[in-house]
Amino acid sequence: MNTGTKITAFAVVLAASFGTAYGLGAALDPVRAPAAGANAPGAAHAHDDTAGEASAAPPAGGLAVSEAGYTLELLTPRIASDRPAELRFLIRDADGGPLTSYRRTHEKELHLILASRDLTGYRHLHPVRAADGTWSTAVSLPRAGDYRVFADFTPAVEGSRNLTLGTDLSVAGDYRPATPAPASRTATVDGYTVTLGGSLRPGAERELRLTVAKDGREVTDLQPYLGAYGHLVALRAGDLAYLHVHPGGGDTAPGPDVSFDATAPSAGTYRLYFDFRHKGTVRTAAFTVTTGPGDGHDDADGGGTGGHGH
Known part of the structure; x- marks a missing residue:
């Protein structure tokens, strides 16, 4: 759901809530997030067979042809x-x-x-x-x-x-591996600052909250893109497993916050891509998240550089 991106990173992903298979992403309905068991779709979206099944941990998706x-x-x-x-x-x-x-x-x-x-x-x-x-x-x-x-x-x-x-x-072409992106709680793209809040823990569902601001002011007029105010794509470090994320429940508003419920299947490093649309353009903010026993953090750490997704 978006335009081109350049992202500094090494193999990553954010692990998320699950359904029949891990998937990559989730989406929030512009008016109301789907209730548990309601239909909701795929990549960067919650899938219609995953809602209300966050406790399940099926094999990761995207690893098989x-x-x-x-x-x-x-x-x-x-x-x-x-x-x-x-x-x-x-x-x-x-x-x-x-x-x-x-x-x-x-x-x-x-x-x-x-x-x-x-x-x-x-x-x-x-x-x-x-x-x-x-x-x-x-x-x-x-x-x-x-x-x-x-x-x-x-x-x-x-x-x-x-x-x-x-x-x-x-x-x-001429291939040169990139330097791994450091973890941080903010990402910037085209003058927008996206802040990652909430927690990410192995085996336990937690809320992830993305807050969008422009020039120091919160954005409260996000535009629907593919029927959602925000889409989250998550890939796990090492194997690039494609993971599911559930959209947050209840009424949704056009910013500044877009929330998702996520579960990390294991300790490790993850890469998370958040797509949002404002003033007619879709942008992607990217974060590197590391989680595991004894990491000493109650909230998820995000980091990386966003760019245009497509």
Whole structure:
């Protein structure tokens, strides 16, 4: 759900609340967050099969190319850095044919996330599906390296649940690993300051609260983007597991606060991407979060540099 980003980071993520599979992200309904058990969608969103299941800890999503009879086939396995390219892929069903029927979640049939292994590159894209089931999207990645491609979708088949499939993309060019982003509680992007509040603990649900300000003043007129005031994408350090986050309950307002309920599945380092829209532009604020026994903090530590997400 956003425009291009540049993010200093090393492998990360924020672990979040879970459903049938870990997913990456969550979204807040512009008027009211979904109640437990209510339908709510995928990447950077809460999924319709996850609400009210924060105590579950299923296998992480995005680590497998196939699940539940569906397979992600990347038709463009490699591109060149810093050049416009078309990324093409298919979702195949158990019979090997292309899936052509999807359930729309947050206004889209499928959400596509690209993240570099060192997390210096991040994109949230919404590709277009052709009649034959082939998906395509324009993309330009300024940094070379190994990327993980996540497809977050729900088949429009009775009894189907939300799925997050992952595969690798090679981006050719001069690759130089980035310096890990330090942990801090604020991120800045285009003059906006986003502050991370709340706590993150392994095995226990906690509230994460993102507060948006511009030029020292709280922003109270955030605009809905894909049906939400805020979207949270989370990836775990090391394996880039795609994780679920629940939107905070109750009535929601257009800022300055956007809240999510999250559970870290283990001690470690996580990367969290928060997408928000203001004055017609979608921006991404990124944080590095480290948590674990004896870390001495009651609140989550955030850090990193935000950039335009897309």
